[in-house]
Amino acid sequence: MAHTVGQALAAQAVSCANAGSPLYGTLLEGLGVDHAAGGITAELLEGVSDRPVHDAIPLRYLATAHRLALSGAAPSLAAQYPSCGGRWSAADDLTAAFLGTVAGNRNEFVAGLRRNVQTNEVGRAAVLASGFAWIGARYGLPTDQLEVGSSAGILSRWDHFAYDTGANRCGDPSSALRFDPAWWCDSTTDGRSAALPDLAAVRPVVRRRASDISPVDIITEAGRTTMASFVWPDQMARLERLRTAMQIAATSPLDLQRADAGAWLASELANGTAAGAVTVVFHSIVWQYLPTTTRDALSTALMVAGERATERNPLCWLRMEPAAATHADLRVTCWPGGETVHLADVGYHGTDIRWLAPPT
Numbered sequence: 001m002a003h004t005v006g007q008a009l010a011a012q013a014v015s016c017a018n019a020g021s022p023l024y025g026t027l028l029e030g031l032g033v034d035h036a037a038g039g040i041t042a043e044l045l046e047g048v049s050d051r052p053v054h055d056a057i058p059l060r061y062l063a064t065a066h067r068l069a070l071s072g073a074a075p076s077l078a079a080q081y082p083s084c085g086g087r088w089s090a091a092d093d094l095t096a097a098f099l100g101t102v103a104g105n106r107n108e109f110v111a112g113l114r115r116n117v118q119t120n121e122v123g124r125a126a127v128l129a130s131g132f133a134w135i136g137a138r139y140g141l142p143t144d145q146l147e148v149g150s151s152a153g154i155l156s157r158w159d160h161f162a163y164d165t166g167a168n169r170c171g172d173p174s175s176a177l178r179f180d181p182a183w184w185c186d187s188t189t190d191g192r193s194a195a196l197p198d199l200a201a202v203r204p205v206v207r208r209r210a211s212d213i214s215p216v217d218i219i220t221e222a223g224r225t226t227m228a229s230f231v232w233p234d235q236m237a238r239l240e241r242l243r244t245a246m247q248i249a250a251t252s253p254l255d256l257q258r259a260d261a262g263a264w265l266a267s268e269l270a271n272g273t274a275a276g277a278v279t280v281v282f283h284s285i286v287w288q289y290l291p292t293t294t295r296d297a298l299s300t301a302l303m304v305a306g307e308r309a310t311e312r313n314p315l316c317w318l319r320m321e322p323a324a325a326t327h328a329d330l331r332v333t334c335w336p337g338g339e340t341v342h343l344a345d346v347g348y349h350g351t352d353i354r355w356l357a358p359p360t
């Protein structure tokens with residue numbers, strides 16, 4: 001069913017309020033009123049997309065304003081956005097300040113409404129590190145890793161962060177970005193007791209490659225502001241994690257290619273893998289964005305490389321992808337053999353890891 005822009009604004013208001021952004025929840029209600037009255041919100045948002053919910057048009061609108069606020073061009077919003085050092089309380093109505101910013105920066109909004117929303121969720125690193133630990137325990141080999149749909153490449157640097165389940169640890173113990181035991185749950189979604197991954201089994205990364213159809217270069221100020229603009233301004237914990245991860249990225253270079261996931265993976269795997277290492281292809285919350293041709297090319301590239309894999313040079317496909325409305329899951333397929341193991345359930349932003357894998 002096709003949705004209208006008004007429905008997209010209303011749905012996004014509910015979803016932001018439920019997902020921990022009361023600031024955006026109430027602001028979107030105000031923008032919905034402006035839209036219904038035929039104001040500048042209607043003028044700019046109508047006609048941008050025939051799928052305003054799917055294309056997250058309200059979030060593009062909000063991110064454009066956030067970007068201006070972060071870069072100093074929207075002082076009235078910055079004064080109330082916590083991400084910019086401002087103060088906001090539930091009694092504050094930001095609609096007038098927002099609409100004033102839109103009116104004063106019309107061209108930026110016209111352009112911003114045509115840019116995809118692109119996040120790189122740092123919190124997903126903890127479940128991915130748990131998956132790499134399982135692979136380390138299974139093969140005992142160093143890792144040759146390839147990430148598709150990497151966005152800004154933050155998760156490709158997962159081993160530069162510190163992880164502690166309370167029972168074991170991995171990563172860089174001196175890292176400024178730390179994942180403490182609260183990220184792992186002690187029970188499954190159906191109430192059974194959950195184990196913890198053995199993080200100590202993580203093996204070193206000997207080569208890392210990454211790609212995205214639209215990569216963001218966070219070595220530049222503009223790239224960092226772009227990434228921050230897509231985080232909701234009252235979600236300070238996520239923003240702090242992102243900022244810390246971006247600082248770490250500045251000192252850990254990454255070969256991040258602009259490429260379609262299927263074509264890139266086929267070409268990289270055809271060029272061979274590191275000898276004596278396990279090749280790990282991984283992604284998180286990417287599959288739903290890939291066209292069928294890309295999914296097919298990616299699957300074929302994995303099957304072809306899987307046929308060449310040996311116990312001394314295995315191949316793993318590790319992915320965190322949607323499982324239900326409430327959570328995603330982490331699965332791994334291993335070659336030789338092609339067996340798939342359900343490793344964990346996890347919240348969409350990486351919290352509430354419920355470890356399910358039997359010990360290797």
Ligand SMILES: C[S@@+](CC[C@H](N)C(=O)[O-])C[C@H]1O[C@@H](n2cnc3c(N)ncnc32)[C@H](O)[C@@H]1O
Nearest residue numbers: 119120121149151212213214260261284285289
């Ligand atoms: C929701 S983001 C997830 C980013 C990152 N994996 C994370 O977990 O934070 C989806 C990513 O897939 C990328 N993407 C979409 N279509 C793609 C394609 N055909 N090939 C490669 N990347 C693609 C987008 O540019 C975006 O960075």
